[in-house]
Amino acid sequence: DQQVKQNSPSLSVQEGRISILNCDYTNSMFDYFLWYKKYPAEGPTFLISISSIKDKNEDGRFTVFLNKSAKHLSLHIVPSQPGDSAVYFCAASNAGNNRKLIWGLGTSLAVNP
Amino acid sequence: GAVVSQHPSWVICKSGTSVKIECRSLDFQATTMFWYRQFPKQSLMLMATSNEGSKATYEQGVEKDKFLINHASLTLSTLTVTSAHPEDSSFYICSARGGLGSETQYFGPGTRLLVL
Numbered sequence: 001d002q003q004v005k006q007n008s009p010s011l012s013v014q015e016g017r018i019s020i021l022n023c024d025y026t027n028s029m030f031d032y033f034l035w036y037k038k039y040p041a042e043g044p045t046f047l048i049s050i051s052s053i054k055d056k057n058e059d060g061r062f063t064v065f066l067n068k069s070a071k072h073l074s075l076h077i078v079p080s081q082p083g084d085s086a087v088y089f090c091a092a093s094n095a096g097n098n099r100k101l102i103w104g105l106g107t108s109l110a111v112n113p
Numbered sequence: 114g115a116v117v118s119q120h121p122s123w124v125i126c127k128s129g130t131s132v133k134i135e136c137r138s139l140d141f142q143a144t145t146m147f148w149y150r151q152f153p154k155q156s157l158m159l160m161a162t163s164n165e166g167s168k169a170t171y172e173q174g175v176e177k178d179k180f181l182i183n184h185a186s187l188t189l190s191t192l193t194v195t196s197a198h199p200e201d202s203s204f205y206i207c208s209a210r211g212g213l214g215s216e217t218q219y220f221g222p223g224t225r226l227l228v229l
Contacts, residue, residue, distance in 0.1 A: 032216045034216075034217060034218075036220075041204065041223065041225065042222055042223060043117075043119075043206045043207075043208075043220035043221050043222045043223045044157070044206075044220045045220070046115070046217055046218070046219055046220070049216065049217055051216075089156070089157075093216065098145060098162055098164075098170070099145065099210060099216055099218070100147070100159060100162060101147075101159070101208075101218060103156050103157055104156075105156050106156060
């Protein structure tokens with residue numbers, strides 16, 4: 001049972017435009033959500049996170065939105081750059097399980113020049 | 114800040130030998146470290162969680178006698194693949210999390226293991 005779902009396996013965006021990556025979850029106990037960027041044969045790089053007590057967190061070009069009632073979060077990247085091309089993983093955790101990360105399957109983002 | 118290193122970055126060994134991989138948090142104290150394995154074209158698979166000074170908690174299906182984990186200090190955890198076989202060839206990644214109030218895991222660059 002996939003508790004964290006990234007329904008779009010891939011996304012292609014033009015440089016300078018907005019990239020929107022979506023993530024849905026089923027477990028209402030999750031209280032912390034994270035986005036990671038990953039290149040092949042490398043460890044994930046932490047991008048941005050959001051606690052369940054917030055509905056928005058912004059860091060530079062990256063903004064994460066959380067809609068608890070819909071159990072949905074999204075990562076907005078604006079403006080998108082070719083260097084943003086990578087696989088993006090959504091992950092969720094809760095304090096009750098030692099903060100183990102429950103991962104989505106990732107979305108491959110391609111930003112075209 | 115929040116840098117995690119792994120050593121070695123890649124290793125080739127003969128079947129039957131043991132391989133040790135180190136994971137270090139360079140600029141913070143990691144009370145909890147996690148070990149993952151990634152198969153080609155698949156997501157990260159959590160192998161075990163280790164808290165400093167206590168025994169690791171292994172995920173279902175992961176052999177604890179095969180994958181020995183030691184978390185002896187707040188900045189170092191080691192994963193030893195004992196009696197390695199070709200099917201153990203994989204990409205192993207560690208992550209580290211700070212103490213109470215720290216919810217974010219920071220990942221190392223990974224270790225590529227090839228068992229011949």
